[in-house]
Amino acid sequence: MEIAPWRLAIHKQSRSLTNRAASMHCAWRRLRRARNTLYISAHRSGMGRLQIALVLAAMGAILCLYLLSLSVTTMVGSLVPPGFYATAARFPGGCGDEWPPPKHIDPEVFQTIEQVISDKGFKVKSYNVTTADGYILGVQRIMPAIQRHPTPVLLVHGLLDSGFTWVSNLANQSLAYRLSEAGYDVWLGNVRGNTYSKAHVRLSPHQLEFWKFSWDQMAEFDLPAMIDAVIGETGAKQVYYVGHSQGTEIALAAWSQNRTLNSLVRAAALLAPVATVGYIESPIRLIAPLATSLADAIDFFGHGEFLPTTRLLKFLSLAVCGDALSPLCSNVIFLLCGFDCRYTNMTRLPVYISHTPAGTSAMNLVHYAQAVQHKRFQKYDYGKTENMRRYGQPTPPQYNLYNIRVPLAVYHGEKDWLADPTDFSLLLPQIKHTLARDRNVSDYNHLDFVWGYNAAKVLYDDVVNFFNTDSAKDGA
Template sequence: MHKNIILLGFQLWIICLLGLTCGFIFKKDIIITNAVKRIRRDGYPVEDHKVQTADGYVLTMHRIPILQKSQIYDKPPIAFLMTGIYASSDAFVFSGKDGSLPYMLSDLGYDVWMGNNRGNVYCRSHAFLTSKDREFWNFSWHEMGVYDLASMIDYVLKHTGQSSMHFVGVSQGATILLVLTSLYPEYNIKLKTAQLLAPVAYVSNMKGPMARIFAPILGTRNVLSMALEGSEMISTNNFFKELLALNCKDENFRICVSRLWPAVGYETKYLNKTLLPEVLANFPVGGSFKQMMHYLQEYNSGRFQQYNYGQLGNQVIYNSTDPPSYPLHKVTVPVFIYYSQNDYIVAVKDVAKLVKQLPNVHAVFKVPWKKWNHFDFICGLRVKEIIFDKVVDVISNYNILFNNIKKRNKI
């Protein structure tokens, strides 16, 4: 009895201490994976839209709609944004109303949509499975490309009555775009431009130690990797994320960023420290082991290829002992690539290899800052100036050119 009272008292003391810490560190509330609340707080209208994929997953997209009819366009052009692995649409608005890409595009009259993939906190429903079923988690980013992205693009175009859109993909967001447009080339004409920020495709030169440590085990076909194919990789526990976020003061910066080091690396010169509480409160937000294992397979093989199920499994699924490579020569959408020298995930050599395989690369932008890393493409210092302004310029220049051609054809 006395032990229970002491334990209860200790728990209450911890809760009070966390409450005091929370009040001391922050002047504003931390929003944990609630894009609707976050966007409304920043003063923008927002809608959420649900779409069911061909294999039964129910996905949520977030839209910042146009409230006033454009003076320039008959219909406002669409910008569709996809973020990276184990992240959600919240990542695009970490920087607030003055530095987030969706708000920049919305201010210029674009109809902005942000997608989410199966398994993250917004996409944990299914037509006949639950998130407790192993089969629910038996997916990699291959399925995200051929099912999730295809379903979202089709829904947005049907809902808006338009025939094409601009696409911006970060990290895994770029991966799934390459999967879809290479295997289903008809989707190329549904995209006006594809801007790929830190695109993950070839990864054999990845600098991050995570690949070297885990690829020999999880990037090969064995009892452990097969057992993990139906497992959730990342928990979406809000309490745990809140604890991490609430204790990320400047003096704890290195402790906090250590949770991100597989992507960030050890050199975090340009990571925006003021955004760390927001990042840790909203990343990671759910995903499968199979996503990571698919990348580790590619680290071992040096190829951009479909999931490797072993010789027997591949023979059944692909009618070949080896998984087929994605036919990147079929990606005909105009591609714009952004990369950096200090990216622990996307090495410069791998970017060069990707550029050689794509037939319609219009421009390749190298970040001028040598220490810029993978996470900085979302929340780096001056990311608006270094990355987002260029993204907006590419989209705007395309629309100006398209409108001029359209006007000439009417004369």
């Protein structure tokens, strides 16, 4: 019996969740066995009744804490305002139900980004870029058949995504290919913790220490390292930059605090720009009050690497999908960012799902949860004591967007769950001094900016024109 292609794609993403649930159950059983073994050993060794009672009480406390963690979902449900599930932002009706499963498995479901690019006839080369704090980032380069512009373009993806997002559609629909065909040397960046950047000079992804980062470190270390690598390899004086979602956020943060980095970026196009996220429509806003520290967030985000727990997925899918059964409702990227099938090639969904989510740290999600609460564009909050040690003040410093000097073209949508129009309206006055273009795509949601089949016509032609116009000024 042939397995439907979309089920294979979903299975690939769900295995880690299944393994995690099994591991937790095994851990619970091991604790019970350890308690019983300890009791027998203690009794045989001649320990007094009081000592045995204290040991058993300690083991019982551990079991109780574990069982308490299982009830967090119920507790969250009690905190949800009455009627929320009836009024929360939802997927448009019919998107999941009308998904036509492809008749064959698209090979891109199983291919790497390099294989996908090569199969489309483009020349690709991969690089390893080491950051100042030791993370090794995978960066892919698409070399143009005829280079017409000496200034290369660096593209950086959004939250839970990878450089694959820029080549995830057909060649005439993907921004990376459009830029390459226009004669640009195109570089696809990958920030720490995603599929192509899970390496470090001394740490392993299996170590908790590896995952102690948020988008603060991406802005401080990853973006400068990638820009330096592009300039060093090409000999260019500057780069053009394109970011989506988190890729815009780390750029705004980096440019606000790094004057040298400002001078290395000739111009930038920001798709679905993110700074503050205090007014997001995503249902993650309901979890935010319970996940503003790593200790609080374990039950939702995992420990170390972001592994969306079954409880988190169930909570989000109920909020977004109600009782509907849809492949979209099993993928955390759609639940966090929203989805609208209007501009999506539905037969490409297995490809999107097989490459996304691409990974990040639980600490990164906590940083977003904090931002939902305080509604400011600021650094990670470690608590008063650690904040004093790191920042020299009890509260995290805010990023000053008035320091940015990079000419910006911004592209935003009115149906965006993450880059909400209200948050964008708060960002706009702070970047107005360096704003070159402002384009509102009224009916676009967050993922349409990279996955929309009409994005080439609606957005990408304008992005290429923006860079071409700047390039023509002095032959850049």
